[in-house]
Amino acid sequence: MISVIEVLLALAVMAAIGYPLFVKPLPAEGEVDEGDELHRLSSAKEAAFVALKDLEFDYKTGKIDEADYASLKARYEAEAVNVMKRLDNAQKGPSAAPSGKHAGMKARFCSSCGAKADEGDRFCAACGQPIKK
Numbered sequence: 001m002i003s004v005i006e007v008l009l010a011l012a013v014m015a016a017i018g019y020p021l022f023v024k025p026l027p028a029e030g031e032v033d034e035g036d037e038l039h040r041l042s043s044a045k046e047a048a049f050v051a052l053k054d055l056e057f058d059y060k061t062g063k064i065d066e067a068d069y070a071s072l073k074a075r076y077e078a079e080a081v082n083v084m085k086r087l088d089n090a091q092k093g094p095s096a097a098p099s100g101k102h103a104g105m106k107a108r109f110c111s112s113c114g115a116k117a118d119e120g121d122r123f124c125a126a127c128g129q130p131i132k133k
Contacts, residue, residue: 022093032088037090038087038090038109039114041083041086041090042086042087042114044083045080045083045084045087048076048079048080048083049080050078052073052076052080053108055072055073055076056070072082099126107123108131110124110129110131110132111125111129111132112127112129113127113129114124115127117131
């Protein structure tokens with residue numbers, strides 16, 4: 001009888017410890033959902049700028065030749081321009097009509113971490129930086 005109780009207790013402890021490993025955490029309130037179009041486009045823009053910066057560094061250090069540099073730079077710049085145009089269009093066009101308590105409010109995001117901020121927030125709930133108006 002004692003061994004059955006010990007086995008059940010061990011299984012309960014393992015389930016309690018292992019539960020967080022198998023459950024996807026929900027985004028905290030104020031965080032931007034990974035599927036949000038503006039967040040994805042902002043990330044793509046940053047990635048394009050980082051790629052251009054790395055390319056420039058590689059060219060200046062002699063890791064790539066001038067012909068490769070020119071073709072890669074043209075491709076990365078075209079990609080960055082495309083992403084910035086899509087980002088501008090996404091920011092201008094209303095994705096959905098706001099309803100309820102958020103009707104008439106403009107979406108605000110933290111300039112440091114990109115987390116969504118409510119209208120009355122003065123500081124970011126995710127990183128603590130001041131929210132610029």
